[in-house]
Amino acid sequence: RKEVEQDPGPFNVPEGATVAFNCTYSNSASQSFFWYRQDCRKEPKLLMSVYSSGNEDGRFTAQLNRASQYISLLIRDSKLSDSATYLCVALSGSARQLTFGSGTQLTVLP
Amino acid sequence: ETGVTQTPRHLVMGMTNKKSLKCEQHLGHNAMYWYKQSAKKPLELMFVYNFKEQTENNSVPSRFSPECPNSSHLFLHLHTLQPEDSALYLCASSQESPGANVLTFGAGSRLTVL
Numbered sequence: 001r002k003e004v005e006q007d008p009g010p011f012n013v014p015e016g017a018t019v020a021f022n023c024t025y026s027n028s029a030s031q032s033f034f035w036y037r038q039d040c041r042k043e044p045k046l047l048m049s050v051y052s053s054g055n056e057d058g059r060f061t062a063q064l065n066r067a068s069q070y071i072s073l074l075i076r077d078s079k080l081s082d083s084a085t086y087l088c089v090a091l092s093g094s095a096r097q098l099t100f101g102s103g104t105q106l107t108v109l110p
Numbered sequence: 111e112t113g114v115t116q117t118p119r120h121l122v123m124g125m126t127n128k129k130s131l132k133c134e135q136h137l138g139h140n141a142m143y144w145y146k147q148s149a150k151k152p153l154e155l156m157f158v159y160n161f162k163e164q165t166e167n168n169s170v171p172s173r174f175s176p177e178c179p180n181s182s183h184l185f186l187h188l189h190t191l192q193p194e195d196s197a198l199y200l201c202a203s204s205q206e207s208p209g210a211n212v213l214t215f216g217a218g219s220r221l222t223v224l
Contacts, residue, residue, distance in 0.1 A: 042217065044213075045215070049212070087153075098155070
């Protein structure tokens with residue numbers, strides 16, 4: 001079983017749609033979680049950290065469910081510029097134990 | 111220059127060549143990393159340096175040799191690579207602290223081994 005598992009997609013949604021990605025993690029000792037965004041042929045960039053109470057940043061909402069060991073990312077009112085691969089990341093153990101998921105590909109269509 | 115810069119951006123090499131990838135961070139971070147990204151696979155951590163001391167080597171073959179002369183520079187020396195080593199090599203840096211570790215990535219070096 002992968003340590004961090006994501007639905008690879010692709011998710012193809014129309015502009016303005018709401019889309020949600022889920023990510024599951026196997027290491028119950030994972031402490032912190034992040035969503036990174038990676039555009040085609042570019043480097044990953046931090047989108048948002050995921051706090052236990054859930055957090056919101058504009059159109060983006062991240063949720064953490066420790067009991068079920070999953071993290072979610074909700075994107076409302078999708079824009080064309082949201083098209084990218086979204087990487088789920090779990091931090092456990094020492095600060096350098098970051099485990100990445102394979103990513104979920106999103107394409108927002110005009 | 112700001113952030114994390116990597117050179118070269120693209121590299122094509124034969125299996126008998128020796129080349130090096132270079133990474134420089136301008137963020138004052140205390141940790142630097144090499145990751146490998148292959149198509150449809152998660153990022154794989156290769157090496158970690160903290161205050162220029164290597165603290166992690168994730169069973170990487172010896173044909174990859176890292177070097178960290180100071181906390182701002184990181185190299186990945188390559189020799190006798192295999193075609194399956196073709197991938198995007200990403201350098202990253204972070205300011206490590208307990209329970210938090212946000213990475214800033216460079217743009218990557220795309221390597222093709224013929």
